[in-house]
Amino acid sequence: MIIGIDGNEANVKERVGVSTYTFNLLQYFKQFSQDDLKFRIYLKEKPLPDLPAAASNFDYRVVPGKFLWSQLFLPLELNLNRNFNVFFSPAHYAPRFLSSSFVVTIHDLSYFYYPQEFLKQDLYKLKNWTKYSVSKAKKIIAVSKTTKKDLIKFYNVPDEKIEVIYNGYGKNARYQISTIKNINQKLNVRKNKFLLYVGTLQPRKNLTVLIKAFAVFKKDNPDFRLVIVGKKGWLFDEIFQQVKDLGMEQEVIFTGYIPDSELAELYKNAFCYVMPSLYEGFGIPILEAMSYGCPVISSFSSSLPEVGGEACLYFDPKNEKDLWEKLREIRENTHLRNELIKKGKERVKLFSWHTCAQETLNVIKNEAN
8 A cells, every 4th residue: 555645744843833743654654665665755845854765665756846735736636546456635725626536634623713823825725625525535634623523623523534543742852951051041931930831922822811910920929020922923913012011021031943952941041931812723832831840720611621631730721820720729729730740741641642653644544545
């Protein structure tokens, strides 16, 4: 059996979200490959050095094309050279006019809830290209029960067509002592004296509520700071403006994207990690924080309770006072904070990329022509 895969999301230098998902699946698919199970990975450009090395049972095909790649150049290549049994698209967009069976993973449908956060052309693609994918796919993988419910709600997909397979998690950071010292010195933060957020800067991440809650929390904890890690998404000006309006430019630190090695040390040194998001298809940073012994406070919304289980302290995402009270609670209750750390370390054991990849592969193989 030969499985074709759109590997573009993994072929980027700064991997987050869907890119992390695709990269980890490819790593495990390479391990699963054998003489009677081969993988063919399709890319726009030549593979980056850290992608799994090509082998007789795991090879790459570069298909040039700068625009409409998944809708034009890729399907043209696939239909001219149909040397695979089933195709897998790990991120919403399946190739058009594909005569072979295919499976697609859908991560979230946030664009239905927050359409104002997307450029018009991106919103059109997300709604319509995803609609094509889910209508034509033999099977759909949803990364959470929340995403499955949304697929049924917005695209009328039959329940039995959707398989829920949770994302995995596994530490992959490699760091040295010098890195630990440098990140603390660079950001001017001290162990257990800062709150941490990791994620894209955009409205649905609800950072304004986090910043407001932190401003109140800081009145009784003046030595604390807030570290916000992540790339700018869209409509992020309000976030920076709010920090300025509160006069907290020195207290709220925006790092932009940072490598895994430095991020690992921030998780290990933070007082807690806060996930204030209004909507998430999954929420990998919750598992990241737990794995490094960082207690988690999360909004009670979308898929986040699925991921966090009983290992998180939850708050109403539209109520900054509720978040402030949760921050105060773990600040004053050492036993509660330690319990969250303990439960988090157990919770993260339930998620692995090996399991995710194996279950995903089983779905794909079952739909082969």
